[in-house]
Amino acid sequence: MRILNVGMVQQSCGPDIEANIRKIEANVRDCASKGAQLVVLQELHNSVYFCQTEEAALCDLAETIPGPSTERYGLLAKELGIVIVTSLFEKRAPGLYHNTAVVIEKDGTIAGCYRKMHIPDDPGYYEKFYFTPGDMGFNPIDTSVGRIGVLVCWDQWYPEAARLMALAGADILVYPTAIGGVGTDPVEEQKVQRQAWQLVQRGHSVANGLPVITVNRVGHEPDPSGNTVGLDFWGYSFATGPQGEILVQMSTDKEENAVVPIDLDRTEYVRRGWPFLRDRRIDAYGDILKRYRK
Numbered sequence: 306m307r308i309l310n311v312g313m314v315q316q317s318c319g320p321d322i323e324a325n326i327r328k329i330e331a332n333v334r335d336c337a338s339k340g341a342q343l344v345v346l347q348e349l350h351n352s353v354y355f356c357q358t359e360e361a362a363l364c365d366l367a368e369t370i371p372g373p374s375t376e377r378y379g380l381l382a383k384e385l386g387i388v389i390v391t392s393l394f395e396k397r398a399p400g401l402y403h404n405t406a407v408v409i410e411k412d413g414t415i416a417g418c419y420r421k422m423h424i425p426d427d428p429g430y431y432e433k434f435y436f437t438p439g440d441m442g443f444n445p446i447d448t449s450v451g452r453i454g455v456l457v458c459w460d461q462w463y464p465e466a467a468r469l470m471a472l473a474g475a476d477i478l479v480y481p482t483a484i485g486g487v488g489t490d491p492v493e494e495q496k497v498q499r500q501a502w503q504l505v506q507r508g509h510s511v512a513n514g515l516p517v518i519t520v521n522r523v524g525h526e527p528d529p530s531g532n533t534v535g536l537d538f539w540g541y542s543f544a545t546g547p548q549g550e551i552l553v554q555m556s557t558d559k560e561e562n563a564v565v566p567i568d569l570d571r572t573e574y575v576r577r578g579w580p581f582l583r584d585r586r587i588d589a590y591g592d593i594l595k596r597y598r599k
Contacts, residue, residue: 306469306570309477312336312344312387313553316560317524317540318353322366325351326374326477332562337385339441339564344452345390347522347542348458348483349404352394354522354538358530359434367396375407375415388448390455392481394435395420399512404436406455408446417446421457421542422466423453429487429528429536432459443469451569454515458482461519464575465593467509471582476569478509482521485538499539499557516552516567517545522561539544548573 314332317496318325329350336344350356351374355363368374374393382389388411395405404421420439424432445452445468460466461480470478484502486495503519510517523540543554544565553565576582592598 306571307451309569310340310342311518311544311565311566311567312339312341313518313520313542313544313555313563313565314344314350315520315523315540315562316347316452316557317538318350318526320524322351322352326377330437332388333381334385335562336564337387339562340386341564343388343390343416343448343453343518345479345518346392346481347394347520348390350438350481351392353526354483355538356432356435357429357526357528357533359431363433364396364402367394367402369397370395370405370407370418371415372396375409377405378419379413379415382394382409382411386411388416388450388453390479390481390494392530393455395521397437401437402435403406403439404432404457406457406507408448408453408455411449416448416584417444417454419444419446419457421460423459423463426458426518429533429567443473445473445475454478456480461506461509464505464509464512467513467515471513474516476572477567478513478515478517480506480519481515482519482542483538484521485536488525488534488537495537495539499541502539503541503543507545507551510545511579512551512581514547514572514579514581516547516569517543517549518565518567519543523556523558547572548579561571 410416426433454470527535
């Protein structure tokens with residue numbers, strides 16, 4: 306068996322960026338001490354989730370890649386001898402920004418990047434104001450621990466994204482995430498939404514015969530405009546095996562670290578029994594490229 310020990314860091318974030326990063330570093334060290342070879346961080350982990358409002362000055366949070374964060378997390382990865390999946394607000398050029406995952410190799414170098422492709426625009430999640438959709442496609446990132454299919458948050462609702470990563474040879478699907486509920490939503494409605502969020506990703510796992518790692522932030526973040534009650538991030542970070550089986554699931558209200566062993570060779574066994582890739586009718590799927598068929 307090819308076992309990959311994956312560390313997952315679920316934490317809350319505050320307005321003090323340096324404090325957030327120090328907490329991340331401590332949590333990554335904790336995962337490494339427990340045998341993690343790969344550590345996955347949540348979406349936009351350096352700061353609060355700033356997309357609750359549309360404010361141009363918040364673009365000052367963006368940074369270049371390579372830049373200060375890739376250097377700092379690179380030093381940490383090299384010190385610990387692990388691979389780290391980070392999630393950064395990228396400044397590509399003046400006025401051009403992306404929501405970008407950066408995979409840091411265990412020698413501290415950048416193994417590769419993925420720019421978030423699907424960009425939401427909903428109350429409390431005004432990401433289209435800040436982020437240009439990705440233009441790097443759906444390509445796994447080669448690392449010393451395997452081929453990592455990194456997707457980001459809103460991407461996790463789209464089976465096409467997961468499928469394309471699988472078809473490109475990903476060993477594992479990884480989703481840095483920042484999702485939660487609006488406090489005015491009924492508790493039961495938030496529970497249904499949270500279950501749907503997990504269920505669709507378990508479906509990607511089943512349909513592609515791949516493990517899934519999803520790491521979400523947790524805790525309440527107020528709306529700086531005061532127009533809403535803010536967001537309550539779900540936590541609920543989880544990992545599945547290649548048949549969608551839950552391997553670890555975190556709480557909805559606590560900061561937690563976990564290290565989960567993933568058997569990468571199990572994909573071969575599962576796909577032999579459930580040969581979905583063999584039986585795909587690629588000759589009949591042309592209409593998938595249409596927005597709507599009616």
